[in-house]
Amino acid sequence: MLSPVADPMTPAERRTGAVLAAIFGLRMLGLFLVLPVFSVLAAGLPGGEDIMLVGLALGAYGLTQAFLQIPFGIASDRWGRKPIIVAGLLLFAAGSFMAAAAPDIYWMIAGRVLQGAGAISAAVSALAADLTREQHRTKVMAMIGASIGLVFALSLVIAPPLAAALGLSGLFILIGVLALAAIILLFTAVPPAPTFVHQDRPPFSTVLRDPKLIRLNFGVFVLHLMQTALWVVVPTALVAGGLPGGEHWKIYLPAVLLSFAVMVPAIIAAERRGKVRPIYAGAVALLVLVQVGLALFSDGLWPIGIWLLLFFVAFNILEALQPSLISRLAPGASRGAALGIYNTTQSIGLFLGGLLGGWLAKYYGVTAVHLVCAVAGIIWLGLAMRVSAPPRPTTN
Numbered sequence: 001m002l003s004p005v006a007d008p009m010t011p012a013e014r015r016t017g018a019v020l021a022a023i024f025g026l027r028m029l030g031l032f033l034v035l036p037v038f039s040v041l042a043a044g045l046p047g048g049e050d051i052m053l054v055g056l057a058l059g060a061y062g063l064t065q066a067f068l069q070i071p072f073g074i075a076s077d078r079w080g081r082k083p084i085i086v087a088g089l090l091l092f093a094a095g096s097f098m099a100a101a102a103p104d105i106y107w108m109i110a111g112r113v114l115q116g117a118g119a120i121s122a123a124v125s126a127l128a129a130d131l132t133r134e135q136h137r138t139k140v141m142a143m144i145g146a147s148i149g150l151v152f153a154l155s156l157v158i159a160p161p162l163a164a165a166l167g168l169s170g171l172f173i174l175i176g177v178l179a180l181a182a183i184i185l186l187f188t189a190v191p192p193a194p195t196f197v198h199q200d201r202p203p204f205s206t207v208l209r210d211p212k213l214i215r216l217n218f219g220v221f222v223l224h225l226m227q228t229a230l231w232v233v234v235p236t237a238l239v240a241g242g243l244p245g246g247e248h249w250k251i252y253l254p255a256v257l258l259s260f261a262v263m264v265p266a267i268i269a270a271e272r273r274g275k276v277r278p279i280y281a282g283a284v285a286l287l288v289l290v291q292v293g294l295a296l297f298s299d300g301l302w303p304i305g306i307w308l309l310l311f312f313v314a315f316n317i318l319e320a321l322q323p324s325l326i327s328r329l330a331p332g333a334s335r336g337a338a339l340g341i342y343n344t345t346q347s348i349g350l351f352l353g354g355l356l357g358g359w360l361a362k363y364y365g366v367t368a369v370h371l372v373c374a375v376a377g378i379i380w381l382g383l384a385m386r387v388s389a390p391p392r393p394t395t396n
Contacts, residue, residue, distance in 0.1 A: 009132075009139065012191065016131045017140040019189040021147035024124055026182040027089070028148050030096065030175035031061070032155035033162065035231050036252065040245050041168040047105035052358040055232045057109045059354020062228070064116035065347030073122035073340020074204070081127040081336070085120045085186060089179045092118030096176035100169040111172070116347065118179070122339035129327035129335055131191065139271075141324040148319060156252035160245060207338050212329050215383045216322050217342050219284070221349040222380045223318055226287060226373045228353030230311070233366045234304070241301045251305045259312035266317050280321055281384040286314040288377035295370035325387070 009017075038058055042048040076084040092115050099111025125141070132140045163171055207213065238248050270279040290311045298304050323342065330338030360368045 013132045013140070016190065017128065017143040019185060020124060020128045020131075020140070021143045023085075023182045023185050023190075024144050025147035025151045026178045026185070027092065027118075027120070029151040029155055030092070030178045032152045033159050033171055033175060034168075036156055036159045036235060036248055037163040037171075037245060038168075039232065039235050040239070041163060042105060042108065044168075045102070045105045045108060048108075050105070050362075051232070052355075052362045053105045053109070055354045055356075055358020055361070057105060057112055057354075058232060059228050059351045059357075060109045060112040061116040062224070062347040062350025062352075062354070064113050065119045065121075066116075066344050066351060068117055068119035069122050069343035069347055070337065070340040072119045073126065073336040073338070073343070075336075076123040076126055077334065077336035081123045081130065082186060082190070082192070084123045085127070086183055088118035088120030088123065089183050089186075090118070091115075092120075093176040093179040096172045096179065100172035100176070102169075119343065119347070121343040121346070122336055125323050125327065125339045125343075126336040127190070129339075141320050141327070144323075153253050153256040156249040156256065160247075160249065164246065204334075204337060207330065207334050208341060210329070210338075212387075213326060213338060213341070215387055216326055216329075217345040218383055219318070219380055219387075220322055220342055221345040222373075222376045223287070223315065223322075224346045224349035225353035225356070225376060226291065226311075226349075227315065228350050229357030229360075229369050229373055230353075232354060232357035233361050233369050234308070237298070237304060237366065238301065241304065243301055251301065251308060255305060255309040256312050258309055259316055262313045263316040263320070266313075267320050270317075270321060276321065276325070277385070277388055279317065280387050281381065283314040283317040283321075284377060284381045284384040286310055288374050288381060290314070291370045291374035291377060295367045295374065 035058075039051070039054050042054045042057060047053055072084055072088060095111050095113070095115030095117065097111075098114050099108055102108040102111050125144070128140050128144060159171075162174070166174065235245065235248060238251060239245060243251065266279050266283075269275045290307050293307045293310075294304070298307060323339065326338055326342045327335055356372070357369050360372060
């Protein structure tokens with residue numbers, strides 16, 4: 001018997017992982033380009049002086065994602081991953097162009113809602129799982145997660161000068177073009193996925209009520225609620241600390257890059273040494289610590305930078321572990337449905353994080369945003385203590 005360590009990824013698996021990570025990265029770059037600058041630039045739109053509406057616009061993307069991730073995931077199980085991914089990317093591009101033309105904050109919210117209709121995360125993750133063996137699935141999910149982190153780091157560097165050169169409208173036009181480029185990459189570099197049309201699918205309700213999947217679904221909800229709420233308040237906190245918007249990358253970029261140095265050995269320990277539960281729960285506990293730290297000990301740029309570093313460490317670990325666990329625990333013929341539920345709860349978190357973050361900041365202050373996120377994290381931690389992975393297969 002060969003252990004999984006002695007059974008390396010095939011060239012096809014490595015290529016598939018890299019290309020799907022690039023497709024995911026192009027789409028996420030489109031989203032991340034606006035995060036560091038949106039709350040500042042949106043203030044220039046009519047109605048943009050209301051931080052609650054800005055938070056709603058930032059999180060509105062998650063609203064239609066929440067409604068459509070499950071239908072898109074189920075559709076990908078039935079009609080194939082690629083057609084569904086293309087449809088989603090076209091909707092995302094259309095929403096980007098709509099946001100580019102928005103005359104006020106309300107049309108901006110509408111554009112972000114249409115962007116969210118391109119709910120392809122489940123289909124892309126399911127395609128990655130379809131094309132890789134189980135013992136290498138976390139590696140591929142980590143590649144996708146790493147691409148998200150890398151494009152986020154890139155966006156922190158290029159977003160301010162791009163925003164200065166193109167404005168908010170120009171940024172959204174660029175985002176739409178990136179989505180169209182991802183379609184070309186999908187058809188030119190990704191092999192066809194296997195189909196499951198002849199396999200029995202468990203009822204949708206069975207997948208929905210599976211307690212192992214529920215714990216992971218709640219986790220991704222809280223993770224992305226925290227993330228969006230953070231970006232409602234952190235940019236203005238950095239400006240208040242004396243760092244102009246165009247220089248925020250000096251905080252973000254080192255934090256993101258250093259976080260990878262911690263994420264990689266953590267993922268190796270989780271997968272190769274059977275430490276999934278302690279690594280997973282430890283990352284959740286770290287998120288709670290970050291929120292408490294930002295609420296109570298964040299006076300000055302250095303403390304904010306340190307807390308952001310710790311946030312990215314936990315975020316990147318969880319972004320790699322959670323979708324891998326979902327894909328391994330769900331039946332193959334219902335993988336799209338399971339990942340659709342997972343990404344729906346993620347999208348609800350994105351939406352509520354923006355809305356709740358803006359509302360709390362407006363009426364109760366920034367400290368309330370972090371403390372509410374910390375409470376949500378503590379609830380998640382209780383569930384995380386029970387998360388476990390199925391045994392990894394060995395090969396003959």
